[in-house]
Amino acid sequence: MAKEVMKTHDLPFSSRPQLFSAKWLFYDSTDIAFSPYGSYWRHIRKICILELLSTKRVESFGFVRAEEVSRLIHRIEAESSPRTVNLSEKLRLYANDVICRVVLGRNFSQAGDYDRHGFHSMLEEFQELLGGFSIGDFFPSMEFIHTITGHKSRLEKTFRRFDKFFDELIEERLDPGRKKTREKDLLDVLLDVQKNASSEMSLTMNNVKAILLDMFAAGTDTTSIVLDWAMTELIMNPRAMRQAQAEVRSIIPQRELVSEKDLHQFDYLKAIIKETFRLHPPVSVLLPRKSIQDVTIDEYEIPAKSQVFVNV
Ligand code: HEM
Structure with a gap:
């Protein structure tokens, strides 16, 4: 259903409700x-x-x-x-x-x-x-x-x-x-x-x-929450931590610093970040959307001006 709202019917669901706050x-x-x-x-x-x-x-x-x-x-x-x-x-x-x-x-x-x-x-x-x-x-x-x-x-x-x-x-x-x-x-x-x-x-x-x-x-809390959870998960999973460290050493054996240009090679690190997002989504309910026209999804008729909440 989330895919229907956010991908198939992206345009009719592109608006936002006008929240008081x-x-x-x-x-x-x-x-x-x-x-x-x-x-x-x-x-x-x-x-x-x-x-x-x-x-x-x-x-x-x-x-x-x-x-x-x-x-x-x-x-x-x-x-x-x-x-x-x-x-x-x-x-x-x-x-x-x-x-x-x-x-x-x-x-x-x-x-x-x-x-x-x-x-x-x-x-x-x-x-x-x-x-x-x-x-x-x-x-x-x-x-x-x-x-x-x-x-x-x-x-x-x-x-x-x-x-x-x-x-x-x-x-x-x-x-x-x-x-x-x-x-x-x-x-x-x-x-x-x-x-x-x-x-x-x-x-x-x-x-x-x-x-x-x-x-x-x-941009502030989202970023620090993801980093915080990634470090917490690594500390709680020493095997993953060792593998992450081994990946760094195998890709840049000589240098002390990893640069952004190296990052595309870090497959294990990317997996850690994805897993962190999966386990601890920093925004667990997406920003509400509001439909701008009537839409039928899976035989449900959803009238215009409906609010949609997607639970990540
Ligand atoms: C790990 C970091 C981040 C996470 C997990 C995150 C997550 C999200 C999520 C889930 C949404 C809602 C999407 C939706 O419901 O349609 C969103 C929207 C948004 N985020 Fe982020 N975000 C992050 C970092 C940032 C940063 C660094 C910036 C700005 C520099 C930013 C700016 C925005 C803006 C402007 C929107 C509204 C987009 C729209 O309505 O089209 N985010 N973000």
Whole structure:
């Protein structure tokens, strides 16, 4: 059934329900994940494919990943003297630093920046607000309940924290005296798209912020959760760990560092990652979809505007 929805009838199920929380957190659902199907939906996906997440762009950030992996190793070495290390915490910092550098051009883990900006608590609040059951999503006439329960004020508070953070960064970026970074980050790319846009393809500053927010909300925890589980499974399965280590040594016997160019040779490592996804899918229920027309699947007549939840 999932294949029918996501592959065979992909187009009629391409829209997203307008969730109460997403409307508040993502600038009226103008991000990639929650925007409803239509011309804006197509427009931002095109920007993603051609500009933000093209192979060339992803490769251009290889140096960021290499530097951050190296910092991760140093952090682990620096803390391992009593033979205990909080790997989850280190992997979270790593994932956050990679996303921050790729999206915003700098990391926020130095001099207590990570705690000062409260990334972890912001993202946790985010997951909770988005992941929870919202009665207004099923009975829109009952949306007023979110004011009584305090859900709405939590949404406003979390939204304002991120919005202020992005405003400060954008202001800094638009300063003509600013020092240029090595590679264009995703904020530069989005501001370029905005500057060069034709009238039918324009992006507002709120659209830029909504897309930036998506990258944080979708890219930080997912990455660190997968890494965390992969390491946990390897620690619990010493035979697999030995085989993974043997694979590294057989492919790069002389060098100390594995580079991204070597990765295509690592079949066992790829199997470990797939197995980790299978055992511990970081997003266990996919983002809800909403049908835009009537569809018949397996003799069930599914009317337009139905919400579909896929359990991974
Ligand atoms: C291991 C890491 C990741 C996992 C497991 C993961 C998983 C997912 C899943 C399951 C979805 C929902 C797809 C759907 O329901 O249609 C999704 C959507 C999305 N993810 Fe990721 N993700 C990861 C990393 C990232 C990163 C690093 C970014 C950004 C740089 C990102 C950006 C997005 C966006 C923008 C969407 C919405 C796509 C759409 O609506 O078309 N994700 N991701």
